[in-house]
Amino acid sequence: xxxxxxxFVTDSTAYLTEEMRSHPDVYVVPIVVISEGKQYEDGVxxxxxxxxxxxxxxxEVPKTSQPNVGKFYELYEKLKRDYxxxxxxxxxxxxxxxxxxxxxxxxxxxxDVEVIDSHSLxxxxxxxxxxxxxxxNEGKEVRFIAxxxxxxxxxxxxxxxxxxxxxxxxxxxxSGTSFLLGNFLNIKPILxxxxxxxxxxxxxxxxxxxxxxxxxxxxQESCERNPVKxxxxxxxxxxxxxxxxxxRINKELPGIETVxxxxxxxxxxxxxxxxxxxxxxxxx
Numbered sequence: 676x677x678x679x680x681x682x683f684v685t686d687s688t689a690y691l692t693e694e695m696r697s698h699p700d701v702y703v704v705p706i707v708v709i710s711e712g713k714q715y716e717d718g719v720x721x722x723x724x725x726x727x728x729x730x731x732x733x734x735e736v737p738k739t740s741q742p743n744v745g746k747f748y749e750l751y752e753k754l755k756r757d758y759x760x761x762x763x764x765x766x767x768x769x770x771x772x773x774x775x776x777x778x779x780x781x782x783x784x785x786x787d788v789e790v791i792d793s794h795s796l797x798x799x800x801x802x803x804x805x806x807x808x809x810x811x812n813e814g815k816e817v818r819f820i821a822x823x824x825x826x827x828x829x830x831x832x833x834x835x836x837x838x839x840x841x842x843x844x845x846x847x848x849x850s851g852t853s854f855l856l857g858n859f860l861n862i863k864p865i866l867x868x869x870x871x872x873x874x875x876x877x878x879x880x881x882x883x884x885x886x887x888x889x890x891x892x893x894x895q896e897s898c899e900r901n902p903v904k905x906x907x908x909x910x911x912x913x914x915x916x917x918x919x920x921x922x923r924i925n926k927e928l929p930g931i932e933t934v935x936x937x938x939x940x941x942x943x944x945x946x947x948x949x950x951x952x953x954x955x956x957x958x959x
Contacts, residue, residue: 679759681811681820684750684788686742686773687717688766689800690909690936701804702754704746706766706773706941710737717941726940727912727948739941741773747780754786760817761788764803764824766796767872789821791828794872797938798907798954799831830958834877834893835866836886838911838949865889887920890953891927898928901957905932911943911950920951 680700685691687705695701705716710729715721717739729737754761763781765774774792781788793800803824810820863886865877877893880886894906906924910917914935921933938950946952 679817680757681817682754682758682761683804683807684754684761684763684777685800685804686765686771686777687939688771688773688796688941689764689804690797690907690939691804692801692936695801695804698808700758700808702750704742704750704773704777706742706771706939707740708737708940708944709740711735714740715940717939721940723912723937723940723943726943730944730948737944739771739944741771741776744776744779744783747777748783749780751781751784751786751788755784759787761786762807762817762821762824763788763790764793764800764807765790766800767794767868768792769794769872770796770868770874787817789817791821791824792872793831794828794870795831795833795868795954797909797942797952798934798936799828799833799868801907801936802831802954802956803827827956827958829870830956831870831954832897832957833868833952833954834890835868835946835950835952836863836883836890837866838913838947838951887923887951890920891923894924894953894955895927897955897957898931903928903931903955903957905934905955907954908933908935909938909950909952909954910935911938911946912948913951916949916951920953924953 682700684702687703705719708715708717708721763777768774778790807820807824863880863883867877868874880889908917917935924933
């Protein structure tokens, strides 16, 4: 058993439950959202509602930026006074440079931090924090906890249906021709972040209804291969759609707990309003 204090640090791409938000040992460094030259801190001075209004009314698509090294340095300097160690769990290094800022910040502060690449985002980070807190409360050492979390990160699965192709087009990630054709054919791409943390196209589906049906089919296949205890549903300002998906999952996969949460503003910048995603672990 250990009596050394361990803090947990993450970024605002993570979905935090009410319990985590109020937990005295969980700290969040916000991603920066940039619109028309003005910078906002995700979840601090920019709400999801405000972001969707910006997306609708501003021609130039908002952008995101990783927190700077100074933000992490300040936090780790503060944590040094009250904790012996920290475990920092961040959005995939293939999707953001946040983890690099975190590493540089802890090095400058000279604080003992185990920095973990979640290889994902949102609910995948939630599960890692929850597991880490559980292991810490059981008295496990910081190195043991970090290695367990790195193993768990490899078992995280996800499927995402973008709410709008417009964000990809405005952000320069899709050509004008593909955008127009996709809208005309009502294409809904299903995406997934793989075990290396890279975002990949799973399949292009015509209509959101068919895309959701495909997601449930893929979920069923995964659950047949590996028992699943919980499925996390994330949405971009479309709670009714998330509730509908939950009902379908409960019907098709009875006995599996389902939890609903909203994506952060920094993720909504890229996914757009209407985005739906599911996250689950193939091993606990």
